[in-house]
Amino acid sequence: MFQHVEPYPGDPILSLNEAFQKDPRPQRINLSIGIYFDDAGRIPMLPSVREAERRVVEAAGARPYLPMEGAANMRSAVQDLLFGAGHPALAAGRVATIQSVGSSGGLKVGADFIKRWFPDSAVYLSDPTWDNHRAVFEGAFLECRSYPYYDATTGGLRFDAMCEALRAAPERSVVLLHACCHNPTGVDLTPAQWRELVPVLRERRLIPFLDLAYQGYGDGIEEDAQAVRLLADEGLGFFVANSFSKSMSLYGERCGALSVVCPDAAQAERVLGQLKFTIRRNYSNPPLHGGQLVARVLGDADLRAMWQAEVDGMRQRIQAMRQALHAVLSAKRPGRDFGYFLTQRGMFSYTGLSPAQVDRLKDEFGVYLVRSGRMCVAGLNTGNVEATANAMAAVLG
Numbered sequence: 001m002f003q004h005v006e007p008y009p010g011d012p013i014l015s016l017n018e019a020f021q022k023d024p025r026p027q028r029i030n031l032s033i034g035i036y037f038d039d040a041g042r043i044p045m046l047p048s049v050r051e052a053e054r055r056v057v058e059a060a061g062a063r064p065y066l067p068m069e070g071a072a073n074m075r076s077a078v079q080d081l082l083f084g085a086g087h088p089a090l091a092a093g094r095v096a097t098i099q100s101v102g103s104s105g106g107l108k109v110g111a112d113f114i115k116r117w118f119p120d121s122a123v124y125l126s127d128p129t130w131d132n133h134r135a136v137f138e139g140a141f142l143e144c145r146s147y148p149y150y151d152a153t154t155g156g157l158r159f160d161a162m163c164e165a166l167r168a169a170p171e172r173s174v175v176l177l178h179a180c181c182h183n184p185t186g187v188d189l190t191p192a193q194w195r196e197l198v199p200v201l202r203e204r205r206l207i208p209f210l211d212l213a214y215q216g217y218g219d220g221i222e223e224d225a226q227a228v229r230l231l232a233d234e235g236l237g238f239f240v241a242n243s244f245s246k247s248m249s250l251y252g253e254r255c256g257a258l259s260v261v262c263p264d265a266a267q268a269e270r271v272l273g274q275l276k277f278t279i280r281r282n283y284s285n286p287p288l289h290g291g292q293l294v295a296r297v298l299g300d301a302d303l304r305a306m307w308q309a310e311v312d313g314m315r316q317r318i319q320a321m322r323q324a325l326h327a328v329l330s331a332k333r334p335g336r337d338f339g340y341f342l343t344q345r346g347m348f349s350y351t352g353l354s355p356a357q358v359d360r361l362k363d364e365f366g367v368y369l370v371r372s373g374r375m376c377v378a379g380l381n382t383g384n385v386e387a388t389a390n391a392m393a394a395v396l397g
């Protein structure tokens with residue numbers, strides 16, 4: 001009956017993470033999956049989220065279905081977080097927001113919506129991007145193309161080539177942009193480059209789709225929303241999928257949202273209706289618990305302040321690990337420039353290691369990176385950073 005069903009080769013990152021879990025070597029180091037670990041190598045339970053959960057559980061009663069679009073308190077808290085409370089686009093009712101099953105769910109609902117209402121639009125993805133971007137958009141039967149992004153010779157951004165490619169894109173093409181902390185490279189647009197991009201997006205009538213999965217890991221919670229606020233301030237229509245997986249360490253609770261900024265309130269209402277329809281025929285409505293944790297943290301001034309300090313701490317710990325790695329590698333290999341570890345931002349760095357070197361790191365040293373050479377810097381800690389640097393120096397030859 002199922003003979004014709006092809007085997008699934010698995011997701012490269014998730015399979016690598018599974019291989020790590022099975023590795024019996026006690027000194028193994030996991031720098032593969034995009035998860036923030038604390039200095040003890042554990043996924044943190046943020047005190048702000050723990051307290052929010054205590055309050056949510058205390059107040060919990062019946063468990064009705066949520067509406068298709070999710071919980072109203074969560075959705076409005078997300079809007080304030082992304083755009084800033086009182087933003088004119090919010091005041092005008094121009095933003096349609098749904099609670100999603102992780103930001104992956106937001107990407108998927110957005111992709112289905114785009115396929116239905118912009119069926120001829122192709123989706124432009126950065127070269128490289130998170131593998132699942134292509135999978136999600138192609139899974140919604142949209143054509144994916146790529147625009148230049150990472151400059152392997154400098155470890156920086158090919159900004160001019162990126163703008164040139166987008167200027168040549170057909171009108172109404174969708175442009176997927178990482179709002180901060182690019183996965184997998186750690187290379188972001190500067191604020192000035194974001195401002196330069198706006199006329200390109202506007203003139204070509206492109207449809208920006210921001211992916212904000214690492215809010216707080218770049219410069220800070222507010223700072224990392226700057227791309228969202230810039231596009232909204234500039235009066236563009238766009239999509240933004242945001243995640244609480246990393247920022248609240250709520251991976252398995254699958255908390256995220258999709259917001260669509262529209263030209264006016266009437267269009268936003270229609271867009272929201274169609275997003276609800278997409279949700280209804282996919283999974284009907286999102287789960288209750290995680291969204292309520294998010295709403296509590298964001299909705300209470302004390303918990304919000306606690307959370308901000310916790311995110312600041314996670315970001316600063318990653319920065320300290322970047323500096324430690326840079327220091328050891330620079331000392332061991334004085335002829336080489338490891339400055340990219342300091343300039344790249346967020347959870348990831350592109351190390352420039354070849355697949356063969358990555359394999360050696362894993363096989364000989366038990367250090368796990370993705371084969372593209374992407375390192376999850378958030379997996380480093382004071383106990384493993386030196387061993388990692390030594391192993392890298394060894395495979396660099």
Ligand code: PLP
Pocket residue numbers: 034101102103104105130178183211213242243244245251255256
């Ligand atoms: N987008 C990017 C760029 C990511 O790196 C990730 C997760 O690693 C996601 C989206 C999805 O995250 P989640 O579905 O957990 O919100």
Ligand code: TYF
Pocket residue numbers: 013014032033034035104130183
């Ligand atoms: O490490 C990465 O880039 C991601 C991590 O549901 C991830 O692929 C894992 C599971 C998931 C979403 C993202």
